[in-house]
Structure formats: C-alpha cells, structure tokens
C-alpha cells in the first residue's frame with residue numbers, strides 16, 4: 001500500500017502517509033464528526049491490511065524457476081515428468097515469444113523427445129534435408145551438406161521451429177498453475193537452507209531450490225557472480241513471413257554469405273518462412289535498427305543477388321515481423337571459473353551461456369540443460385532423507401540439492417564452453433569482411449564450416465531417468 005493509493009481511497013478528505021516500516025500516520029482535514037468516524041473505520045482497514053503485508057508469511061515452494069522461456073519450461077516439464085512440482089515465475093503477462101523461429105537441430109530433438117513433446121512439434125514443421133551455402137560475392141554455391149547423414153548418436157534431424165509453438169508445446173504439458181505470469185523477480189535473499197525470492201509486486205516466495213532461466217540479463221546469474229553478457233559488436237535482423245499460399249521453398253537451410261554479412265532463409269512449414277541477416281553495424285547503421293522500414297530496405301539491398309523467390313518472401317514480410325538484436329555472449333573464462341551453481345541456486349539457458357547464433361545452438365543447448373538439470377535434481381528428491389531431527393533433515397536435503405546442482409554444472413560446463421567458443425569463431429569467419437577472410441570462407445572453409453553445424457548438434461543429453 002502506498003501513500004498515493006491510500007490518498008485516493010480517502011478522496012479529497014485526508015491523506016495517509018506510510019513510513020518505511022509500513023506504519024500509516026494519518027492526517028485528516030476538513031471533516032465533520034460523522035465523516036471522521038467513517039474515515040477512521042476505513043483507515044483502520046488500511047492499517048490492518050498494511051500490517052498484514054508487513055507480517056505476511058512468504059509462500060513456500062520446493063523448486064522455483066525464474067523465466068518461462070525454453071530453458072525454464074523444459075526444466076519444469078522434465079521435473080514434472082519425474083514427479084516433482086515446480087513454480088515458474090515469468091515477468092511477462094503471457095508466454096514471451098522473441099525472435100519468431102529457431103533452427104532446431106538433432107540434439108534439440110533428443111531433448112524434446114526426452115520431455116515428451118518432440119512429436120507435437122514434428123507434425124507442425126517441415127523436415128529439412130540439405131544445408132546449401134552460396135557466396136553472394138561470386139554468385140557460386142560453396143557447399144552442400146546432407147542432413148540425412150548419420151552421426152555418433154544416430155540419424156540427424158533438422159527443422160526450423162516456430163518459437164511460439166515450441167513454448168506452447170512445453171507449457172501445455174505442465175499442470176495448471178505451474179506458471180505464474182506478471183511475476184518479475186527483483187531480489188534474492190538467503191534464509192537458512194532456503195532462498196527468499198522477492199517479486200516486483202511485493203510477493204515473497206521461499207524456496208528450497210532456485211533455478212535461473214531468466215535469459216541474457218539474468219538476475220540469478222548476477223546473484224551467482226556472473227558479469228553482464230558481453231556484446232560481440234555484431235547484430236542480427238530477423239524476419240518472419242506468413243503467406244496465404246505456399247512460399248515454394250525447398251526443404252533446405254539456405255545460407256548466403258556476403259562481404260561483411262551472413263544471411264539465411266528457412267521454411268518452417270508450407271506457408272511460413274524465417275530469414276535473418278547478421279553483420280557488424282557501423283554507428284550510422286545502428287540507427288536503422290530502430291526502423292523496420294529502413295531495415296527491410298537495407299536487407300533487400302544487401303541481398304540483391306539472392307535467388308528471386310527468397311527475396312520475394314522477404315519483400316512480403318510485414319513490418320511488425322522484422323526486428324533487430326544485438327548479439328551477446330558470455331566469455332568461456334567465466335564458465336571455467338564462475339559458479340554455474342552455488343548451494344541451492346543454479347542457472348540454465350541463456351542465463352548461463354548466451355552465445356552468438358552462428359551455430360543455431362543457443363535454444364537447443366537450453367533444451368539440453370533442462371533435461372540434464374531435471375534428471376540431476378530429481379535424484380536429490382527421490383533419495384529418502386533419514387529419520388533425523390527437523391534441522392538435520394533440512395540440512396541433509398540441502399546437501400543433496402547442492403550435490404545435484406554441482407553434478408548438473410559439471411555435466412554442462414564444457415559442452416557450453418565448446419558451443420560458445422565455436423559459435424563465436426564461426427560467426428567471425430562466416431561474416432567475412434576482408435578480401436582474405438571472404439575468399440578463405442568461400443573457397444576453402446565453406447564445407448568445413450557447414451559440417452560444424454552437424455558435428456556440434458551430434459549430441460545426446462540422455463533421457464530423464466538416469467538408468
């Protein structure tokens with residue numbers, strides 16, 4: 001309760017002023033005795049409710065996950081499949097869909113299958129069979145890689161999945177009430193063997209486990225001691241086109257490389273296509289990132305030599321379906337030295353490993369995190385705690401949770417370091433920008449760089465059950 005809401009309750013008659021301890025002091029002006037009595041009753045109600053806020057017990061939860069993005073929902077669903085309830089706190093008032101679509105590689109399908117939503121998404125998206133790269137400098141095709149090749153973990157599978165459908169597929173499988181929207185976490189506090197999570201709306205939640213899946217600007221990562229994600233100096237423009245009739249795209253991942261940019265176009269289904277362009281903006285070009293009309297014109301001008309049917313799809317993109325993003329990453333050193341987990345707190349997804357999108361692995365890696373984290377954490381809850389005193393029991397459970405999160409951190413650390421490092425290097429080479437790098441990329445490295453996309457996706461995070 002604030003001074004302003006209280007004064008509106010009292011209309012023009014008086015003002016309640018709250019001090020920092022939520023003790024209302026009251027000033028009444030210009031009232032007759034009857035009015036004062038009525039107002040006093042209202043004031044007492046206000047005082048009672050403000051004292052209630054001040055003394056309210058925090059809500060208790062076992063597992064709290066911050067963020068209902070890919071990482072948060074996968075972790076929550078994984079835990080749910082293993083019989084463990086969690087509460088997901090999401091700052092937006094609904095599922096927040098940023099970026100339209102994402103290339104979803106073999107490793108991601110294994111994770112989606114592990115939590116039981118792979119087939120829902122397979123039915124909604126076309127399977128891609130080839131990665132075809134073309135130099136827009138020479139006009140030549142520089143590599144063609146089959147997505148049907150077999151890897152160490154079986155056949156490859158690649159699709160471009162609409163983010164909205166991925167988030168919905170995960171969220172729809174959760175018991176109702178699992179996601180609490182409009183719940184922005186603003187502070188974290190130690191409280192014995194628990195953590196107190198403070199929300200912007202004044203609510204406090206006490207939890208035995210706190211998992212930060214709150215993206216690139218994570219408050220949980222900050223609490224764990226991570227620095228802000230670093231800017232690569234590069235940006236991406238992404239667009240999404242929904243047509244009434246077929247776009248006529250082949251089931252290919254089409255990559256185009258120019259002088260200082262990398263671009264791509266991929267079908268999601270028969271009528272929807274996703275496209276992107278990454279580059280290093282000059283200070284003048286930074287301005288165009290604010291204006292979708294200028295961005296579209298600029299992209300079409302850069303992609304002049306692109307096949308006509310792909311350009312036509314970009315031309316048909318509505319302006320509210322074109323956005324620009326600065327590309328960020330976490331230095332691998334931070335993952336080597338930093339705390340992926342500390343006590344009963346850990347991070348997953350972009351909160352842990354923001355990376356450039358050049359391998360298309362950030363979201364796929366977040367799916368892997370979710371499965372591994374759910375599996376490790378479930379072990380801490382399935383093992384029975386001994387018949388000890390309450391405090392010993394709490395301590396024992398805290399110890400198990402801590403060990404489970406450490407296990408998760410150890411399992412993920414080097415996988416994340418590998419993906420961040422490789423995508424950073426691949427991004428720099430693929431974008432080109434000097435004669436030497438352009439010709440190395442187009443004439444020598446093209447098949448190798450395309451092969452890396454498959455090599456890095458040839459990974460199995462395993463099933464939810466460890467045996």
Ligand SMILES: Cc1cc2nc3c(=O)[nH]c(=O)nc-3n(C[C@H](O)[C@H](O)[C@H](O)COP(=O)(O)OP(=O)(O)OC[C@H]3O[C@@H](n4cnc5c(N)ncnc54)[C@H](O)[C@@H]3O)c2cc1C
Pocket residue numbers: 066067068069070071072089090091092096099101102103104183184185186213214215216217218219236238325327348349350351357360361362363364365366
């Ligand atoms: C240009 C670009 C292209 C990409 N392409 C691909 C691709 O092709 N394939 C791929 O796999 N990945 C891709 N990625 C990466 C992918 O988008 C991310 O890795 C993925 O979205 C991370 O998911 P997440 O759940 O960790 O974080 P997010 O998707 O960022 O979700 C975090 C959630 O937490 C919520 N939140 C944040 N702070 C708080 C708070 N304080 N309290 C409560 N809630 C909070 C947010 O509202 C959000 O819903 C791309 C990224 C970019 C920038």
